[in-house]
Amino acid sequence: MLDTSEGYTTADGRKIGGVVMEMKNITLRFGGVKAITDISFDIREGEIRAIIGPNGAGKSSMLNVMSGFYVPQEGEVWFHGKPRPPLKPYEVARQGIARTFQNIALFEGMSVLDNVMTGRLTQMKTGLLAQSIWKGRAEKEETENREIAEKVIDFLEIQAIRKTPVSRLPYGLKKRVELARALAAEPKLLLLDEPMAGMNVEEKEDMSRFILDVNDEFGTTIALIEHDMGVVMDLSDRVVVMDYGKKIGDGTPDEVRNNQEVIDAYLGVEHD
Numbered sequence: 145m146l147d148t149s150e151g152y153t154t155a156d157g158r159k160i161g162g163v164v165m166e167m168k169n170i171t172l173r174f175g176g177v178k179a180i181t182d183i184s185f186d187i188r189e190g191e192i193r194a195i196i197g198p199n200g201a202g203k204s205s206m207l208n209v210m211s212g213f214y215v216p217q218e219g220e221v222w223f224h225g226k227p228r229p230p231l232k233p234y235e236v237a238r239q240g241i242a243r244t245f246q247n248i249a250l251f252e253g254m255s256v257l258d259n260v261m262t263g264r265l266t267q268m269k270t271g272l273l274a275q276s277i278w279k280g281r282a283e284k285e286e287t288e289n290r291e292i293a294e295k296v297i298d299f300l301e302i303q304a305i306r307k308t309p310v311s312r313l314p315y316g317l318k319k320r321v322e323l324a325r326a327l328a329a330e331p332k333l334l335l336l337d338e339p340m341a342g343m344n345v346e347e348k349e350d351m352s353r354f355i356l357d358v359n360d361e362f363g364t365t366i367a368l369i370e371h372d373m374g375v376v377m378d379l380s381d382r383v384v385v386m387d388y389g390k391k392i393g394d395g396t397p398d399e400v401r402n403n404q405e406v407i408d409a410y411l412g413v414e415h416d
């Protein structure tokens with residue numbers, strides 16, 4: 145098994161660093177339903193880390209624990225070497241964590257550019273009162289925010305639709321706009337909730353390329369959940385496999401592919 149204790153070098157020569165986030169013995173219940181049972185794993189700096197598993201395995205619940213949206217009944221989330229207390233959503237964003245959602249959560253009536261600009265809101269330093277007193281400072285910040293939004297739009301190759309209302313876009317492009325909005329916050333850790341769900345083959349290839357480019361260009365650490373095995377295996381450095389709320393595998397794509405428990409529980413049967 146790959147020894148990751150001191151960081152490691154990937155097959156394609158990327159250097160993976162220290163632990164950014166560590167899930168320690170996480171258990172999450174909804175009333176009588178145990179969505180996650182005693183799961184531990186870490187995410188390292190610069191890594192593309194996937195969580196896979198069949199429907200209902202607990203993947204979304206886990207992502208929501210990672211993003212701070214759910215607080216587990218047992219266990220701790222460690223972030224940069226310290227236990228992370230329960231946080232408000234904007235505090236999570238200020239810690240450098242951004243996410244996308246399984247069901248697209250964009251402002252449909254607003255343009256692509258305005259949607260991407262909303263990704264900057266959590267990073268704004270000038271409050272409303274200060275904005276009215278120091279107009280110059282607010283204007284400078286607005287200009288900076290716009291520059292970052294435009295840079296992300298260029299990077300994800302959506303310049304041609306920057307003024308288009310999101311409601312007019314096909315599904316695959318909406319997903320890309322959601323990624324753009326998350327990137328506009330300049331996250332250190334990006335959480336992607338089924339980024340390829342509902343996409344055709346071409347859209348999946350595009351999205352995979354952009355995820356790899358984001359990781360490569362900005363050094364962003366990425367954790368994603370998916371149930372499209374093929375995509376995940378090509379994209380990820382390490383994979384956690386969940387089934388019925390439990391962790392049944394954790395390792396490189398090859399290690400996971402050859403894990404008998406994973407084969408039995410997940411790969412051996414058809415999943416949509």
Ligand SMILES: Nc1ncnc2c1ncn2[C@@H]1O[C@H](COP(=O)(O)OP(=O)(O)OP(=O)(O)O)[C@@H](O)[C@H]1O
Nearest residue numbers: 174177179197198199200201202203204205206371
């Ligand atoms: N808010 C909630 N209230 C009650 N039960 C929930 C809630 N969210 C998830 N669950 C239950 O927890 C379990 C894990 O669900 P979760 O959505 O995390 O799985 P998943 O692996 O993301 O599934 P999918 O691939 O279908 O999205 C399921 O049994 C689900 O019904």
